[in-house]
Amino acid sequence: MTQLPTREELRIWRDFIETTDALRAELAARLQHDSALSTGDYAVLLALTEAEGRRLRSSELAAVIGWERSRLSHHLGRMDKRGLIRRENCTNDNRGAEILLTEEGASAFGRATVPHLRAIRDLFVDALTPDQIAAAGDLAEALRGRLNR
Amino acid sequence: MTQLPTREELRIWRDFIETTDALRAELAARLQHDSALSTGDYAVLLALTEAEGRRLRSSELAAVIGWERSRLSHHLGRMDKRGLIRRENCTNDNRGAEILLTEEGASAFGRATVPHLRAIRDLFVDALTPDQIAAAGDLAEALRGRLNR
DNA sequence: GGAATATAATTGACATGTCAATCATTTCCG
DNA sequence: CGGAAATGATTGACATGTCAATTATATTCC
Numbered sequence: 001m002t003q004l005p006t007r008e009e010l011r012i013w014r015d016f017i018e019t020t021d022a023l024r025a026e027l028a029a030r031l032q033h034d035s036a037l038s039t040g041d042y043a044v045l046l047a048l049t050e051a052e053g054r055r056l057r058s059s060e061l062a063a064v065i066g067w068e069r070s071r072l073s074h075h076l077g078r079m080d081k082r083g084l085i086r087r088e089n090c091t092n093d094n095r096g097a098e099i100l101l102t103e104e105g106a107s108a109f110g111r112a113t114v115p116h117l118r119a120i121r122d123l124f125v126d127a128l129t130p131d132q133i134a135a136a137g138d139l140a141e142a143l144r145g146r147l148n149r
Numbered sequence: 150m151t152q153l154p155t156r157e158e159l160r161i162w163r164d165f166i167e168t169t170d171a172l173r174a175e176l177a178a179r180l181q182h183d184s185a186l187s188t189g190d191y192a193v194l195l196a197l198t199e200a201e202g203r204r205l206r207s208s209e210l211a212a213v214i215g216w217e218r219s220r221l222s223h224h225l226g227r228m229d230k231r232g233l234i235r236r237e238n239c240t241n242d243n244r245g246a247e248i249l250l251t252e253e254g255a256s257a258f259g260r261a262t263v264p265h266l267r268a269i270r271d272l273f274v275d276a277l278t279p280d281q282i283a284a285a286g287d288l289a290e291a292l293r294g295r296l297n298r
Numbered sequence: 299g300g301a302a303t304a305t306a307a308t309t310g311a312c313a314t315g316t317c318a319a320t321c322a323t324t325t326c327c328g
Numbered sequence: 329c330g331g332a333a334a335t336g337a338t339t340g341a342c343a344t345g346t347c348a349a350t351t352a353t354a355t356t357c358c
Contacts, residue, residue, distance in 0.1 A: 002267050002270055002271065002275075003270065004263070004266045004267065004270060005266055005269055005270045005273075005274050009270075009273075009274050009282065010266075010269070012282055012283075012285055012286040012289070013269055013273050013274070015286060015289040015290070015293070016169075016273075016285045016286070016288070016289045017169070017172075017173060018215075018289075019288075019289040019292050019293045019296070020165075020166070020169040020289075020292070021173070022293070022296055023166075023292055023296060024166060024170070026296055038343080038344085040344080057306090058306075058307065059305090059306065059307080066167075068345090068346075068347090069306080069307065069308090070307085070308075070309085070345090070346075070347075070348095071344085071345060071346075072307095073307060073308055073309080074308090074309090074344075074345080075344080075345095077308085078343075078344085090306090093305095093306080093353080093354075094306095094352080094353060094354085095305070095306040095307070095351095095352060095353045095354070096305095096306055096307075096353090097306080097307065097308095114153070117153045117154055117159075118151050118153065120154055120159070120162055121151055121152065121153060121154050121158075122151065122295075123292070123295055123296065124154075124158075124162050124165075124292070125154050125158050125162070126151075126295070127291050127292050127294070127295035128288070128291055128292070129291075132284075132287065132288055132291060133158065133161055134161075135281075135284040135287070135288065136161055136165045136288055137161040137164060137165070138281065138284070139165070139168075139277070139281055139284065139285055139288070140161070140164040140165045140167075140168040140169075141164070142276050142277055142278075142281060143168050143169070143172055143272070143273070143276050143277070144164070144168045144171070145276070146271075146272055146275070146276035147168070147171055147172060147175055147272065187313080187314085189313095189314075206336085207336075207337065208335090208336060208337080217315085217316075217317090218336080218337065218338090219315090219316075219317075219318095219337085219338075219339085220314085220315060220316075221337095222337060222338055222339080223314075223315080223338090223339090224313095224314080224315095226338090227313075227314085239336090242323080242324075242335095242336080243322080243323060243324085244321095244322060244323045244324070244335070244336045244337070245323095245335095245336055245337075246336080246337065246338095
């Protein structure tokens with residue numbers, strides 16, 4: 001039978017989850033401020049930038065960034081309206097859509113990437129000792145292992 | 150001048166942030182499944198349960214759980230509609246509102262709490278060694294320090 | 299061939315989050 | 329006192345997220 005967490009374990013849990021949340025929020029705010037992109041926009045643009053021919057089937061894009069398809073569909077609608085991506089019919093499967101990076105999307109991503117990496121360096125890498133960074137990797141692996149159990 | 154993160158640092162960063170995100174999502178899903186409550190609902194109900202007289206001024210509630218007031222206001226509207234809390238006018242400051250826990254809210258929280266703590270134990274505490282739990286506390290402190298710089 | 303099924307993607311309804319604007323009351327101070 | 333500023337809270341507009349239903353095409357298999 002499973003025990004409940006102790007007071008101290010609960011304190012660490014709350015500290016941990018709230019801090020990672022605040023970290024994510026601060027990074028998103030900086031990205032928005034520096035580049036007018038959300039972290040979702042960034043993930044989509046990164047995947048397309050790295051894709052063969054700067055284009056991907058919608059479902060492959062969803063798999064690459066780990067999103068549900070309906071979420072992606074809604075998000076692509078918004079990015080399309082802003083001119084960051086475009087949708088084309090897939091030639092060999094008429095059900096499918098191909099998502100391609102526009103010039104505008106590519107240049108927005110280009111402007112975003114260095115400031116974003118700097119922010120990661122500033123808020124994560126430089127905040128930790130090399131041991132702590134290794135510990136973060138360990139933690140992620142252990143937690144991920146439990147989640148995928 | 151700030152260097153960019155190395156490939157390895159970036160790999161750990163992505164692992165770390167994605168895993169904590171997945172952890173949060175899984176915990177929210179279990180809470181929803183076990184208790185029909187969101188983590189937001191839970192935070193509000195916890196704060197009210199622990200408050201003197203099971204009631205709090207709206208702004209104090211916001212401070213306790215660390216939310217913006219407009220976010221809280223919207224959320225309380227939804228919780229009010231579901232009968233989990235009630236709003237009353239504050240007697241000594243007519244601008245203010247007092248939020249109070251209903252019987253229904255209290256019992257919903259009562260049903261939620263043990264399963265939720267068990268989920269934290271299962272997904273966090275039991276996934277880690279004691280050393281790793283301590284390391285998680287360290288990490289949170291270091292990252293928090295940088296965020297509050 | 300053609301009905302049943304699977305797959306790709308979008309859509310609609312709604313929950314949640316942020317930001318800026320608004321409204322009412324209280325407090326400050328000349 | 330009484331107008332200006334501060335405070336408490338809500339609201340509206342919109343971005344984002346989930347889930348279930350829908351649409352359209354492709355595949356399977358008798």
